[in-house]
Amino acid sequence: MEPIAVQLNGVSKMRKRRVIGPIDLTIPEGYVVAILGHNGSGKSTLLNMLQQIVLPDSGEIIWFGQEKHSGTLPIELRQQIGFVADNSGIEENRMTPQEAADFRSHWYPRWDMKLFKQLITDMDVPSDVKLTKMSKGERRKFEIAAALAARPKLLLLDEPSSGLDPFAWKVMVEQFRDYMEGGDTTILIATHIADEVKRLADYIVLMHRGQVLGMAEKDLVLEQWKEIWYEGDLRPENIPGVVESFQEENGLIRVITTRVSEAQERLELSDHRVLKIRNLELGEVLEYWIAGYAPVQWR
Ligand SMILES: Nc1ncnc2c1ncn2[C@@H]1O[C@H](COP(=O)(O)OP(=O)(O)OP(=O)(O)O)[C@@H](O)[C@H]1O
Numbered sequence: 396m397e398p399i400a401v402q403l404n405g406v407s408k409m410r411k412r413r414v415i416g417p418i419d420l421t422i423p424e425g426y427v428v429a430i431l432g433h434n435g436s437g438k439s440t441l442l443n444m445l446q447q448i449v450l451p452d453s454g455e456i457i458w459f460g461q462e463k464h465s466g467t468l469p470i471e472l473r474q475q476i477g478f479v480a481d482n483s484g485i486e487e488n489r490m491t492p493q494e495a496a497d498f499r500s501h502w503y504p505r506w507d508m509k510l511f512k513q514l515i516t517d518m519d520v521p522s523d524v525k526l527t528k529m530s531k532g533e534r535r536k537f538e539i540a541a542a543l544a545a546r547p548k549l550l551l552l553d554e555p556s557s558g559l560d561p562f563a564w565k566v567m568v569e570q571f572r573d574y575m576e577g578g579d580t581t582i583l584i585a586t587h588i589a590d591e592v593k594r595l596a597d598y599i600v601l602m603h604r605g606q607v608l609g610m611a612e613k614d615l616v617l618e619q620w621k622e623i624w625y626e627g628d629l630r631p632e633n634i635p636g637v638v639e640s641f642q643e644e645n646g647l648i649r650v651i652t653t654r655v656s657e658a659q660e661r662l663e664l665s666d667h668r669v670l671k672i673r674n675l676e677l678g679e680v681l682e683y684w685i686a687g688y689a690p691v692q693w694r
Pocket residue numbers: 410411412413415432433434435436437438439440441
């Protein structure tokens with residue numbers, strides 16, 4: 396059986412506007428999993444519960460396939476979890492990056508100072524400035540370097556690229572990819588950036604109004620949904636996998652389908668000319684998913 400990084404069984408948390416959960420989710424070890432969803436859908440709450448910054452009201456979370464824990468997570472497991480939060484904490488505000496790194500190295504047994512220094516240099520983080528005096532992007536880069544230098548088995552990233560310029564973003568993506576080469580690390584990343592999902596994620600978890608709608612392979616999600624323009628009188632409901640159709644002003648029919656090969660075959664066999672096929676963008680796919688058209692293959 397595939398090793399599991401973290402498993403949630405019926406986990407829920409009551410928030411002001413809505414209940415997050417109950418969430419049932421199994422994250423396999425060694426993959427990058429993107430958590431997607433509109434603002435307020437519960438992504439940060441989910442990551443905070445995995446890090447025990449927020450405690451669930453009910454349900455259970457099992458980390459690294461260990462026995463169940465009641466109450467707080469044992470230190471030896473906490474030390475294997477890295478976190479880049481949406482907002483940086485204040486404890487290290489008066490420290491320089493190196494002072495903060497020394498501080499953290501006592502907490503994380505696998506701390507890699509060489510890697511930290513290399514990341515700080517690669518990401519061009521000022522080394523002699525107190526964290527509180529840094530720009531938002533510089534602080535973010537420090538947080539990313541420090542999270543990676545802890546060499547966690549589970550890395551939780553809440554919108555890590557927020558505030559980063561395109562160059563720093565590219566370096567960050569490369570660093571995450573390099574880090575993943577190591578093997579058993581798992582990354583959960585809450586993001587709104589489609590490019591980040593395309594370049595990093597193996598799986599997508601979609602959240603909507605506090606619920607997890609499902610988890611699917613990213614490549615499958617992106618390859619499955621197509622838009623087809625065709626000429627002729629074949630009714631869209633007779634085409635496999637069609638979820639929506641439009642009559643265009645130029646007489647063409649445009650359909651969205653999740654079964655493109657069968658749809659194409661059906662059109663060609665009945666002598667209907669296909670003029671164009673387009674992949675749907677991630678954002679468009681997610682909207683169909685939210686509307687109830689789930690990807691065909693679930694985990
Ligand atoms: N500390 C808190 N106390 C009470 N309610 C909260 C708290 N943090 C978040 N919420 C509420 O919980 C819900 C989920 O918020 P959460 O921050 O998890 O969403 P999100 O998907 O991360 O959103 P975003 O994309 O905007 O970051 C929202 O309705 C929010 O108002």
